[in-house]
Amino acid sequence: MLEGIHTEEIIARGQAVIMNTYGRLPMALTRGEGSWVWDAEGKKYLDFLTGLAVNSLGHSHPAIVSAIQEQAKLLLHTSNLYWIPNQVALAERLVANSFADKAFFCNSGAEANEGAIKLARKYAKKRYDEQKFEVISLESSFHGRTLATLTATGQKKYQEGYEPLPAGFSYVKLNDSTELEARVNDRTAAVLIEPIQGEGGVYPADEEFLQTARRLCDKYGALLIYDEVQCGLGRSGKLFAYEWSSVTPDIMTLAKALGGGIPIGAILATDKVAAAFQPGDHASTFGGNPLATAVGCAVLDIMLAEGFFQDVQKRAAYFRSGLEKLAAKYQTAGAIRGQGMILGWPVAKSGPEIVEACRKQGLLINCVGGLTLRFLPPLIARETEIDQALAILDSIFSQVWNG
Ligand SMILES: Cc1ncc(COP(=O)(O)O)c(C=O)c1O
Incomplete structure (x- = not known):
């Protein structure tokens, strides 16, 4: 395992031995907890992409960790x-x-x-x-x-x-x-x-x-x-x-x-x-x-636990309305699309720049079709975490959008 090695070395060694099929970002994630992940340099990110809709219950969920540990022993x-x-x-x-x-x-x-x-x-x-x-x-x-x-x-x-x-x-x-x-x-x-x-x-x-x-x-x-x-x-x-x-x-x-x-x-x-x-x-x-x-x-x-989806829907509506307010504030290209915790914000320009600025400020999202910001937050994301994501987006749009 490559532990305690810096990003630059991971990338250089990876480029030597891994097929070049992905346009990867220059970072390596090494740890996660709930809605958060940390890279090899110790920088912390709010993960609103969840490994492309995989880590929906967040990272290192105790019930998942324990299911893996118990089954691995058996x-x-x-x-x-x-x-x-x-x-x-x-x-x-x-x-x-x-x-x-x-x-x-x-x-x-x-x-x-x-x-x-x-x-x-x-x-x-x-x-x-x-x-x-x-x-x-x-x-x-x-x-x-x-x-x-x-x-x-x-x-x-x-x-x-x-x-x-x-x-x-x-x-x-x-x-x-x-x-x-x-x-x-x-x-x-x-x-x-x-x-x-x-x-x-x-x-x-x-x-x-x-x-x-x-x-x-x-x-x-x-x-x-x-x-x-x-x-x-x-x-x-x-x-x-x-x-x-x-x-x-x-x-x-x-x-x-x-x-x-x-x-x-x-x-x-x-x-x-x-x-x-x-x-x-x-x-x-x-x-x-x-x-x-x-x-x-x-x-x-x-x-399937009682109330799980009610809670997800409530927080998803909260996130969506925050995105809608930002879309109105910056008069971006069109209405927020999607349902629940799969949301798209059409921006029509500057998508990749916004994604990169988000990453620098510690928020992971991506851009699909070159024109739409895609959000796949953990279903368990808290309102305070949603607020942090919205604040990062607000500050980035205020710098990037009218430039
Ligand atoms: C709707 C849909 N179907 C199929 C796939 C392919 O899944 P996988 O990458 O696990 O093969 C994806 C992956 O993004 C997807 O979004």
């Missing part, structure tokens, strides 16, 4: 050749609190979406015919970096250089029901939607669009897949973002916050759909291992 991994009691317990919690009847566990968001696409194609071929394999997803969506999921991702920049891409993917504009209506047909196996687009710029799908997607899927025997990898698990202020609407999907994917920092992903589905997978059809060596699922249970126990 058993870390067994493979899915055997039944895994923690996996059963986590599936029971997810099923009891969602539309779904069955779960499949894997290790990441991309793997969950890849599996969901496979499930939809298997279902379509078993129930209908060979021609039913098309997946319709949305422009500016993000579903992962495997070949199928980057193809489902409606952004060219993630696809370039990886051609030929898998066949059968096409895109419609978010919230354009007319375009969706024109596109879904007998060959459609699935419509894939993030109820709130995250990487694409924090754009929520509207109720009418979701209802149209549901109606068209029912009409043509296609499956409605929700990717709740980022917006799920409390981020929207309810356990699942789909709970804010009248529409339920047939398949839903999860990852990120489910393991509180331990890698895990999940595909949830109704019985009818899940039955398309039979032994040998899909698998993952690490998927749902005893450690990851013990932590998943601990995460859900905290989130």
